[in-house]
Amino acid sequence: MELLSNQNHLTNRQFAEQIMESIKERHGVDLYAIFSNDALSERKKARLARVRLLEALLTEANEPNSGAVDLDAADFDQDTALAQMLDTEIDIEPNLSLTRSDANYVMSLRGDGVREYLTMLTKRFENMQTAKTPGQLAIELTASGLISVGVPMAWEVIKALRAGQAVMAAIRTGISNIGMKTAIGAIVVVLVGFLLYMFLDxxxxxxxxxxxxxxxxxxxxxxxxxxxxxxxxxxxxxxxxxxxxxxxxxxxxxxxxxxxxxxxxxxxxxxxxxxxxxxxxxxxxxxxxxxxxxxxxxxxxxxxxxxxxxxxxxxxxxxxxxxxxxxxxxxxxxxxxxxxxxxxxxxxxxxxxxxxxxxxxxxxxxxxxxxxx
Incomplete structure (x- = not known):
């Protein structure tokens, strides 16, 4: 896992604003305006930001020639999965899974390495939310040192690993089995949570x-x-x-x-x-x-x-x-x-x-x- 040393000169808020500006340019979603709205509680800001960003990403993915594949899954209840992630009183963070070797590395971090790791994850999640195919998302996940976002995805990856697939192929299979819509939903939930933490004064x-x-x-x-x-x-x-x-x-x-x-x-x-x-x-x-x-x-x-x-x-x-x-x-x-x-x-x-x-x-x-x- 490569930490983003070139971002160390930025404050947490500046780093979040940089990512939010990129999201606005790419997807037309102004997270800065949502997070700056004093009329909204933190929880309402997070919920609104997640819904708006996910709507924009799915609208783009459904456009002709978007390149998106496997948006829907044949044998997975995506509506229930998205409702569990988005329609809650308290903002829920899905589990992340890591290989034990990567987990041992994370557990060894001390001092600024702790902050840099979580900053790196935020940037990686920005990259993940732009993925259009299970293969692209699998590449971004492994670059982050992650195997899955959310246990339903992990469960499908585990089944593929037990069937003998290599890690990258198993991640791709796991994403395909739950559908890109659900996978991107889980990624948006985590990304918005990280950005809101960094942005708030x-x-x-x-x-x-x-x-x-x-x-x-x-x-x-x-x-x-x-x-x-x-x-x-x-x-x-x-x-x-x-x-x-x-x-x-x-x-x-x-x-x-x-x-x-x-x-x-x-x-x-x-x-x-x-x-x-x-x-x-x-x-x-x-x-x-x-x-x-x-x-x-x-x-x-x-x-x-x-x-x-x-x-x-x-x-x-x-x-x-x-x-x-x-x-x-x-x-x-x-x-x-x-x-x-x-x-x-x-x-x-x-x-x-x-x-x-x-x-x-x-x-x-x-x-x-x-x-x-």
């Missing part, structure tokens, strides 16, 4: 990625109840609000919802072994407070909490650890906040837990966390 916000390299699907129970500070579930915002949160299916569209899907192993040290990652974006509210909170990932075997903290006056930080059923989530937040570090790694109960924020100071923060079995 709020000085205390965090974009996070959590990698699940375990055999267990991870769920944050009743997370929807905690996006604005309530303590009714396993997501708790001490300050600020959760603007975007990870959610996907275990496999197909009718399978149970999870936050991050379990890994897929084809055999020991197989290069095609896959791990999955979820994305979240937390932002501050009005006032002199930052974006701080904790989420608890559960499976039948474990409960692991992840703290993210971008305080208004104190140092940024993160922490991860096991917690017990019934523990008060606000107390977990306070305990973990006191332990927070810029970079942490520890082994507990045969799980390796790691988390890194890009810097102790500054209000536009990136975080990469991981749970490895």
């Amino acid at each position: 709020n000085p205390k916000k965090i974009l996070g990625m959590v990698i699940n390299d375990t055999d267990e699907h991870l769920v944050v129970k009743n997370w929807e109840k905690g996006v604005d500070g309530k303590k009714d579930g396993d997501l708790y915002m001490a300050f600020g609000h959760m603007a975007n949160f990870m959610q996907d299916n275990e496999s197909g569209l009718v399978s149970p919802k999870v936050q991050i899907r379990a890994r897929v192993n084809f055999g020991p040290d197989e290069p095609d072994n896959l791990v999955f990652a979820g994305i979240y974006f937390a932002d501050r509210n009005v006032g002199i407070r930052g974006a701080e909170g904790v989420m608890i990932f559960s499976s039948p075997k474990v409960r692991i909490a992840h703290l993210f903290a971008v305080p208004y006056f104190e140092d940024n930080g993160t922490w991860m650890g096991f917690v017990n059923d019934g523990e008060d989530i606000e107390k977990i937040y306070k305990d973990f906040y006191a332990r927070r570090q810029v970079s942490m790694s520890r082994t507990e109960r045969n799980y390796k837990l790691g988390a890194n924020v890009n810097a102790p100071r500054g209000g536009v923060v990136s975080c990469i966390a991981s749970i490895v079995q």
Whole structure:
């Protein structure tokens, strides 16, 4: 994976504006105007931007001589898939899948490398949304170090890999099986989320990625109840609000919802072994407070909490650890906040837990966390 060193001189907002200007020129969608509209909440901005951009891309793809192929899938419910991605109260981020070798690289990043990786992904997603064929999109995905965007695509790729196809061919097959319409929809969801995070002027916000390299699907129970500070579930915002949160299916569209899907192993040290990652974006509210909170990932075997903290006056930080059923989530937040570090790694109960924020100071923060079995 090649990081975009030539973009390092730009601020996050300047980088987002550069991409949005390109989108306006290519597709006629003015994301700047949507994101700058103070009459809209962040969630409404994201939803409107996603719908407008997807409509423009699909209109272009349906034009004669557009070169687009495999827009529709014969045996996949694209309308349901798009509704699940776009028609939600909270902005949902689909899972990303990576080969284990690429996931290990991402988990090794520290400092500015954390921010640069997420910046690189944003640029790659801009390239992906212009793809017209499964083959073109497969090339852009592999250039990003990704195998799929969204578990339904991943599920089709996995089936193709198990049938003996090479990775690039399997990705192309997976995209064809769900249809380009669904694939581009998932890409637009992620791209708009990244751009909105970079564009917003709020000085205390965090974009996070959590990698699940375990055999267990991870769920944050009743997370929807905690996006604005309530303590009714396993997501708790001490300050600020959760603007975007990870959610996907275990496999197909009718399978149970999870936050991050379990890994897929084809055999020991197989290069095609896959791990999955979820994305979240937390932002501050009005006032002199930052974006701080904790989420608890559960499976039948474990409960692991992840703290993210971008305080208004104190140092940024993160922490991860096991917690017990019934523990008060606000107390977990306070305990973990006191332990927070810029970079942490520890082994507990045969799980390796790691988390890194890009810097102790500054209000536009990136975080990469991981749970490895």
